[in-house]
Amino acid sequence: MKKFDLIIIGAGRASNLAVSASKMGKKVAIIEKSKFGGTCPNRGCVPSKLLIGYAHVARAIKESNRHFIDSTINKIDVEKIFEETNNYISKIDPAYKKRFNENVEVIYGTGKFVSNNIISVNGEELTAPKIVIATGTKPIKAPHEKAWTSDDIFPLKGEIPKSITIVGSGFIACELANFFSAVGIETKLLVRSQRILSNEDSDISAIFKEEFSKNVDILFDTSIDEIDYKDKQFNLILINKENQKSKHSSQALLYATGRQSNTDSLDLQNTDIQVNDRGYIKRDEFFETNAKGVYVVGDASGEHMLQHAAAQEVNHLGKLLFENESKALKFKYMPHAVFTEPEIASVGITEQKAKELNIKYVTSTTNWLASAKAMSTRLKYPRTKFIINPDTYEILGCHLIGPESSTMMHQILVVMHLDNDIRHLKEMLYIHPALNEAILPAAVNTVKVVEAYKKDK
Template sequence: MKKFDLIIIGAGRASSLAARAGKAGKKVAIIEKSSLGGTCPNRGCVPSKLLLGYAHVANAIKESNRHFIDSSINNIDVKKIFEQTNNYISKIDSHYERKFNENVQIFKGVGSFVSNNVIKVNDEELSAPKIVIATGTKPIKAAHEKAWTSDDIFPLIGDIPKSITIVGAGFIACELSSFFSAIGIKTTLLVRSQRILNNEDEDISAIFKKEFSKKVDIKFDTTIQTTNYENNQFNLILENKDGTTIKHQSEALLYATGRESNTDSLNLENTSIQIDERGFIKRDALFETNAKGVYVVGDASGKYMLQHAAAYEVNHLGKILLEECTEPLHFKYMPHAVFTEPEIASVGITEQKAKEQNILYVTTTTNWIASAKAMSLRLDYPVTKFIINPKNYEILGCHMIGPESSTMMHQVLAVMHINNDVRHLKEMLYIHPALSEALLPAAVEAVREVEKYNENLV
């Protein structure tokens, strides 16, 4: 039995906690069944954004005619694109190793519980008074053994397909469709309903659907009836909601239908740790599970399945374990973005959720044409939608669609973090004519709508 002060299962965002504890003089074991760094830098957000960088350039050339520029793409070296991305991925493991000092021991393998404070990995048993579960999530399994999930894209080794069919309507399906279509791979996106990006505000997702359909071949109300794989090709029968069927072929088939709990290998039955109906681990306000001294952070809890949320939680857990912090972490807001073209950024409640929950609100939707920088993009769809509490000017939700939405949103986040009042966005000084200046008329309109609501009450 090897004894440690802290055991961490999963070397994604929690690797920073291992490094921090090691520097504090704690003896730490960190267990990882794959590459250090976890999903985000190896198979998720980082390499996918590297690919989308190529898509952005390709789309800019294809759409240059809106700027009265006649241009064409002579060649896209798809193989080189993947070589460069794979080269980045190959360096991640060693990059993370360099973060650890001599107090941190890395165990490559699957960690599972023998009891509440004993972990088995590679036929070795480790114990510690403090254990952190940070095992993340995994893609829902593909419906055919030859089909891919997002985990199979990075690194993509071997022949690059000339055509691909992607199943899903969420941000992973959309981002991967955006990339493959932009670089010239024949791409078909299959969506079960008429909605795409269902979690977004309905007004935003409607704009997205219209614009994204111009770039990607999307078959709505469509499911796969049968799948046959032969001669390195998928032969599919697709069924529409009205019962009609069509034949469809592609070299690759990718399922991006969501992610699920990654705790099935932990042998939690040997512990007092409890899981919820979705298979995610239950915890209290200080991240502690039903087993004393065992904590869970990030996606493994099923709470906020976003990398920035996991990093935020890990940082706070470090304060609890290393600095005797007893304050729970309260997220004031939880932003996210979809890095497609169009780009979406969102924070807070959607209008449909506000209606469902009978929340008092006013809403405004404002275009970006007040910004000359926005006008220079020659796009007519970018908008900012505010959902405001008319009693106190609190921003309940903000939803943007347009280039650099994820960057522009941080101006809103700063206000929400410090003193959540949309009037701050109305009164602040903007650089003219920066893209962010498009927020000014949006804030002015939101404040005006609140004042109008309150005048009607008198």
Template sequence: MKEFDLIIIGAGRASNLAVSAGKAGKKVALIEKSTLGGTCPNRGCVPSKLLLGYAHVANAIKESQRHFIDSSINSIDIKKIFEKTNSYISKIDSIYENKFNENVQIFKGEGSFISNNIVKVNDEQLTAPKIVIATGTRPIEAPHEKAWTSDDIFPLLGDIPKSITIVGAGFIACELASFFSGVGIKTTLLVRSQRILSNEDEEISAIFKDEFSKKMDILFDTSIKTTNYENNQFNLILENKDGTTKEHQSDALLYATGRQSNTDTLNLENTSIQIDKRGFIKRDKLFETNAKGVYVVGDASGKHMLQHAAAYEINHLGKILLEDCKEPLYFKYMPHAVFTEPEIASVGITEQKAKEKNIKYITSTTNWLASAKAMSTRLHYPVTKFLINPDNYEILGCHMIGPESSTMMHQVLAVMHINNDVRHIKEMLYIHPALSEALLPAAVAAVKEVEKYNKKS
């Protein structure tokens, strides 16, 4: 039995806690079954954005005609694109390993519980008074052995497909479709309903659907009835909701239909740790599970399945474990973005959720055309939508669609973080004619809607 001060299962964002604990003189066991760094830098956020950078340039050339520029792409070296991306991924493990001092011992293998305070990895047993579960999630398994999930894209080795069919309508499916289509691979997106990015505000997702559909083949109300793989090709029978079927072929088939908990590998039945109906671990306000001294953070809790949320939680858990902090962490807001073209950024409640929960609100949707920088893109769809509490001007939700939405959103987040009142955005001094200036008329319109509402009532 090896004794430690702290055991961490999962070396994604939680590796930062291992660094801090090691520097504080704690003896740490860090268990990781795959590559250090976890999903984000190896198979998720980072490599996907590196790929999308290439697609962005390709799309700009393809769409240059709207700027009265006649251009064409002679060739795209897709193998080189993946070589560069794979080269980055190959360095992640060593980059993370170099962060740890001599107090951190890395165990490569799958950790599981023997009891509340004993963890097994490979043939060794480890114990510690504090254990952190940060095992994240994994893609829902593809129903065909030759089909891919997002985990199979990074690194993509061997032959690059000339065509790909992607099943899904969430942000992972859309971002991967955006890349493959952008670099010239024939891309078909299969969506089981009429909606795409259904978690977004309905007004925003409707704009997205119109614009995204111009960039690739999207088959709505469609699912796969049968799958046959032979001669290095998928032969599919697709079925529409109206019962009609058609044949479809592609070199690759990728499923991006959601993610599931990794907690089924932990042998939690040997502990008093409880899970919910979805298989995610229950915890209290200080991240502690039903087993005393065992904590869960990040996606393993199923609460906020975003990298920036996990990093925020890990940082706060470090204060709890290393600085004796007794304060729970409350997120004032939880933003996210979809890095496709068009780009979406969102924070707070959507209008459909506000209606569902019977929350009092007013809305204001404003285009970006008051900004010369926005006008220079020669795009007409970008908008900002605010949901405001008419009683106190509080921003309940903000949803943007347009270039650099994720960057522009941080101006809204700063106000929400410090003193959540949309009037601050209205009263700010802006650099003219920066893209962010498009927020000024959006805030002015929102304030006017609140004043109009209050006059009526």
């Protein structure tokens, strides 16, 4: 049996822990069944955002008449777009492994628990006093063997389809539908209800639905009743909520209906490790499972499911294990973004969640038209919505929809990171007429709402 100081199962963001531990002289084994780097750089957020860059340019040209510019697109070389993206992906696995020194043993295979502190991989047993599970998640399986999930797009193999049907209403479905549609691939998005991006604040998702539907062909209240694949084409029978059926065909069929736990291959039944009813691994505030010395970070816990959260967790776990850190990691906030047209950024609770929790709050929604830079986009829909504790001026939630929302959100995050008082956003100096200046009237209006609430009370 091979002995190590640390065993890591899953070489995504947790590979950073292998790098830092090995530099301290620790003997590390890192096990990966696919590619180093994990989902984000290989099959998820990074390559999908590379594609969205192309979509953004294509949309800008198509919509140039908004700026009184008459333009046409002569050709979109989709094959070159995917070639460039695939080339990027091909460099990730070797780049990640280059960071390891001689103290790291790289093992390709599926790690399985024999007991709490023994891992079997490729017929060999390994043990260590500290084991980290970082196995991430996987897409919910498509119901037809020829249909894709998001894992099948990067790297895209074979012929690029001229048409695609996408099933889903979350951020993965919307981001990919935005790309395929923008670059000229005939795209239809199937949504089972009337809502899209339903986890977002309802006011924001309503604006998104109206704007997104202008560019992407969406069938709401619709699902697939039958799938037939013949001659490299999907022939679908669609059904709506009135049980009315219709036919639709496309060369590709993509299911983006969510992700699920990736821990079913770990043989956790041989350990004291417990999972919740969704199959995600339970852990304490220090990332430790019920098995002493076994930790879980990132999406495998099912808690935050975001790359930036996983990065913070891995970094903090390294401090707990090897740098005498004694404090648990407490996220003050957890922001996210949806990189589509329109772009959304959100942090904190939605208004519907505030109502569900029955907490005291006030809201303020402000357009961006006081900012000349925002006006230059000639878009009227951008909004900033604040949800505030009227007793303390604390930002409970903030939701942006409009160009560069993910960038603008960081200004709000700084205030939330410090003492979380929206009055700072009202009092600070902004570069005129930067896009961020749109936050100023939103903050001013929100403070007025809070003060009016206090006066009425």
